[in-house]
Amino acid sequence: MFYRENGQYKTSYGADLALFPVVQDRWAMLALALAAFVAIPLLASNYAFHAVLIPFSILAMAAIGLNVLVGYCGQISLGTGAFMAVGAYAAFNLQARIDGMPLLLALLGGGAAATLCGVLFGIPSLRIRGLYLAVATLAAQFFVDWFTNRVAWVTNDSASGSVSVGTLSMFGYALETPAQKYLLCAALLAVAAVLARNLARGAIGREWMAMRDMDVAASVIGIRPVHAKLTAFAVSSFIVGVAGALWGFVHLGSWEPAAFGIDKSLQLLFMIIIGGLGSIAGSFFGAAFIVLLPLLLNHVPHWFGLPLSTATAAHLEHMIFGALIVFFLVVEPHGLARLWATGRQKLRLWPFPH
């Protein structure tokens, strides 16, 4: 009833190509954007910014990047943490070594460095696929772990191997309050989401999906595997690299190589599997699930004043979280995004289903 598309005619090519063809969707998106860019910065508490919103937006961005590669192009990657690390360390070096480097340029530079690294480690994908490729990208993870740990100039010769960034500023304004930092992350996230969505539904995205669904058939009809796979690696690593730079610069402030270890790679892979492969909304759902749920579980005993010991609460959190992952994958193997799509479909008929 509320979600009915009757009478919405597409009368121009532009309307047919619109990002959100349904009016209700457009309004919902507008409301969401208003909430994200106006309401939340005004209302949210400090804790919400630092512990919830900033990590969520950064990881959602990284998940979008990974989804381009895994969800749209079908190339499984276990090296996401490595590409994040490359982005973060490259951005750090740009800022540390070049005086007066603008923050945005440093972040994008981090993305560019990650792109190079991603394309390099994407080359094996031309010969191997599936699980074997996953193992090959694992090599990227280990290599970058080793590189950031052992090569002194990467950390600007920091004795402890840990690096830290100075004050952040953009266009002459210092980014000090958590709301400002959040807005930076949210803006970049929005750009990444629109970019990925538009790429995915354009010619290049069709190439990726053809490659994902059957690479032999795709190359028979004239899609160049080299081009399709490497562009997917490039776009994916760029977004992941910028997310990594944000993770280091905005969320942690100072970090050590362990911040971008194999755990991060697996965490991101779980995010898109649970959220939904090949869906931008799925990246958001997945990031929300992985970032927010443990926090929520962690807070629950406090809200009810349960006298649980810290260790018990931590173990319970892991157990419940694991159980929920299994539950959601059993109920909806295509991820939370599919659950959402089903819900939308039902809403179209509500309240008079046939």
Added chain:
Amino acid sequence: MFHRKFALTAALAAAGMAAFIAPAPAQAQAAEQFVPLLVYRTGQFAPLGIPWADGKQDYLKLVNARDGGVNGVKLAFEECETAYDAAKGVECYERLKGKGTGASGFDTQSTGITFAVTDKAFADKVPVVTPGYGLSQSVDGTVFQWNFPLLGTYWTAADVMVQDIAKKEKGNLKGKKIALVYHDSPYGKEPIPLLQKRAAADGFELSLFPVTPPGVEQKSTWLQIRQQRPDYVLFWSAGVMTPAGIREAQASGYPREKIYAIWWAGSDHDVKDLGAGAKGYNAITIHNSAAMDKVHEELKKHVYDKGQGTGAAGSVGSLAHTRGMMISMLQVEGIRVAQERFGKGKTLTPEQVRWGMENLDLNADRLKALGFGQIMRPVKTTCANHMGNDWARIVQWNGSKWDMKSDWYQADQKHILPLVQELSAKYAKDKNITPRSCS
């Protein structure tokens, strides 16, 4: 049917989100001073983290039960699990920093978390108390206003170890080979600059052996050590890495008497299961490891006998537990000093507690009254010196307990001071901090 379920799920999710996003309602607080407890009771360092966390909490409970708090101000506390993970630690820090009248000071229990939190502490004005760990250059209180690496840093520890080795070698280290086996993280890398300086000054040869965390796999490291036969091994390890390393040393026949471990690798749980296998293993300590003092008796009487103890009664008196109590004691004394200045019986802001931490003066009598007389040496902090006095000594495991092997040492400031100054100046420059004047 589906709709109802769907709507319910959506509503629940929205409610959950709202609870997160909305600012927590201000609660009416009784006069309580909030002490945040960052702990790791899970993860690779849990064997160390559990008694440490128990000790921290036990001492706060003791102060509440025995004295009714600090001048009548009860100590409130809340634990937050970090699992030694920097991102989780940051979340805990954000969660606890504003509780009550503000967090009295964070003992992060991790070098990585300390790095991340130090930057934020400048903006949030919250003390970061890191006794025996943290950033070694944060001794300089002119730059690191909010950091308190009380009683010692990894640089002073490394220096004292070299001093003890020099004593065994009759003062001449020329041509000796010293190896550093370390947890490959900021924690393990922290002593390297100091050791390099000392190697150049004393003429010994330093070789570095990083161990990939968590450090359960060290066979190749110790085989290399067997090959190179260093005269001494400095062992910068923690958690599960420690017993694994000692076991490998035993397997490859490297004498345990030649191993010097940092204080986090020198607790009872590290060697107890190995028993005689770890005999001769040396560790440095910032306190009299073996000693049980009045504070232990009082803890038993006021807390454990009433069934209020945090951990198992058996862990009371173990090194990590005692150290946890000591850390809480230093924080509580900081609060007490600050109360004398800003009003007895009042709750304090973190900024006021910081003043207290900076003006700590625990002399021998005071320590005795607190029940720590036999455990530690007097300590006095100043505006410029946030470490206080870095007394440390060497203990040795005799197969069933720790024996005191050396007298108290102090690090040689000749090597440490220039490093502190150099690196804290660099930090100030990187972060645009103008060092304050302490005169």
